[in-house]
Amino acid sequence: MFKLIIIIGFLALLNLEANTDEALKAFKNKDYATAFKLYEKSAIDGDTKAQSALSYLFSNGLGTEQDSTKAMFWLEKAAKGANPTAQYDLGMMYLSGYKVEKDTKKAFEFLTKSAEQNNPNAQYNLSLMYYNGDGADLNITKAAQLLESAATQGHKVAEQNIGRVYMQLLKFKEASKWLERNAENGDSSVYYLLAEVYIQLEEFKKAKEWAQKAVDIGNPEAKLLYEKHELQKYQ
Numbered sequence: 001m002f003k004l005i006i007i008i009g010f011l012a013l014l015n016l017e018a019n020t021d022e023a024l025k026a027f028k029n030k031d032y033a034t035a036f037k038l039y040e041k042s043a044i045d046g047d048t049k050a051q052s053a054l055s056y057l058f059s060n061g062l063g064t065e066q067d068s069t070k071a072m073f074w075l076e077k078a079a080k081g082a083n084p085t086a087q088y089d090l091g092m093m094y095l096s097g098y099k100v101e102k103d104t105k106k107a108f109e110f111l112t113k114s115a116e117q118n119n120p121n122a123q124y125n126l127s128l129m130y131y132n133g134d135g136a137d138l139n140i141t142k143a144a145q146l147l148e149s150a151a152t153q154g155h156k157v158a159e160q161n162i163g164r165v166y167m168q169l170l171k172f173k174e175a176s177k178w179l180e181r182n183a184e185n186g187d188s189s190v191y192y193l194l195a196e197v198y199i200q201l202e203e204f205k206k207a208k209e210w211a212q213k214a215v216d217i218g219n220p221e222a223k224l225l226y227e228k229h230e231l232q233k234y235q
Helices: 021-028 032-044 048-060 068-080 084-096 104-115 120-132 140-152 156-168 172-184 188-200 204-216 220-228
Strands: none
Touching: 021 032, 021 048, 032 048, 048 068, 048 084, 068 084, 084 104, 084 120, 104 120, 120 140, 120 156, 140 156, 140 172, 156 172, 156 188, 172 188, 188 204, 188 220, 204 220
């Protein structure tokens, strides 16, 4: 149902926002040597955002020689210093085997720490681990909780999947909320699902409405559903 979302740039530009505006300004102006110098000072002083930024610069050879070992050193330091984005990046590296040996146990550890700080990308990918039982005990309920948290923060792929997971859990009221949002956003594939949900909720007028929409776009199952439940009776 889900797909793995890997967002490693090595790090996103947002991670470069350390305590010093001068460093970010230098980076945006492509004055990488100055940016490196400023971020390095802040990183040594313990600023975890600067540590993440320094990891990015080392990884990409910006303002300094490319050095994957130092990039990993600063990323791990930032992650262990409770920087949620660094925790997410490190977790995804271990989950995908990107520049490190794949280790789902470490991936679970760092993604959990990041998710607990409300990082929606971490919440989404951790939900995937729970959903598939990959590096975590299979737990659809926990997957749904994480998925909804990510969706509530605007994570688009989480928004597209949470309604379907709630259907699997037979939580039809919760499913209807998210599936209706999907429909509002132009996802016609949920029309039939909404018809099914409202039949389960015994809200047959709504079921008729969504079943008809699904029929109109050529869904043959919707036509069978419409006839089976005699939805034409409901006005």
